[in-house]
Amino acid sequence: MSRPQCSRCLRPAAHCLCALIPRLDSRTRVLLLQHPSEVNHALNTARLAALGLNNAQLVVGEVFDDLPTLLNPPGYQARLLFPADDAQPLHAYGPDDQPLLLVVPDGTWRKARKLLHLNPLLAALPRVSLAEGGVSRYRLRKAPGPGALSTVEAIAQALQVLEAPTSFEPLLKPFEALIDGQIAAMGDEVFQKNHGGGHWE
Template structure:
């Protein structure tokens, strides 16, 4: 069964339509699936499955971030049903975006390091859904771009300064990074979302997103290489994702 397009698919089509010239990036000659942006022979679309979640996400993306095949933000929308996505504007914030942030059914939190909190901004490191007023649902706002771009978006967006800031403790983030193993401590957008799922009481869904991210990374690397990677790894990661998804259904 083919899942319908989600918010980032639609944003990708919009951003591509308004571009004055084709977007070029590393691997520009690769023939890509236009949904997952992976090389066609490593497309993961048939594997994609969403989970049952009481959490929502909003990605605020820097300019052409949605066009980048390396962007992992789209993986959040692959997994979490209630995901929204908008292109950031310094001067004219998207009105629909602001209406969602201020929607009374949500309690919005912006995910960002605590050292960037503005004066009097509330900082938390865990979200208890049962303690939110009036049955509100958590809405996690994620700034999607390079680190420099994310800092710029946060500092230049006053509407974010009114929201509680969810900041992961160094110990929690470091233990997560150690669990990931091989590379230096630097988290992608999807990994940040997986951490948010963990601290908001949905660790099983966090594992699903982690597994989906790992499959995405390996599939991306296969698309760049010339038969120099072990193709069996993709099968193993596909199986790991299916197992994680099945476990999330048990815990739903």
């Protein structure tokens, strides 16, 4: 028999995170393109980000037929948050800057690259990147390298830069509770053995 589930955060009802999810306004619009394999992942941080931001949209799929519409909301310029040699570092908005539509692929690195491959419009977007050296609070997965963050952390960090001095720290509250809950469920000994010092991709 399946456990009752919260229809909003998709967590088991006994571990619902909705009370911790903020409703933050942002000048930046965030478009999350989620690979279908992530939807039922226990740590669905893209959904937490989409729920916590009023100006955000989460779309699940591999090929997005309505991408031309999604990438062109009036008044925004689209940028892809994804590493590349020519990616421009994010910086705070100037007084006359047009706000960004920050497009964030959500999945493992391999799945995210597949989304770009299957959606040439996405791959053609100018890319932006976060500052080097961000430290993930995601203590449950090994990272492929330093500075690798979970989706919600990457979004919070990007908005923190773009919209300084506004704080987007509340976006990480449900994420941290989620991680703490997962660690508590596995027990400290198992966690230390498998994940001590590990980061995420």
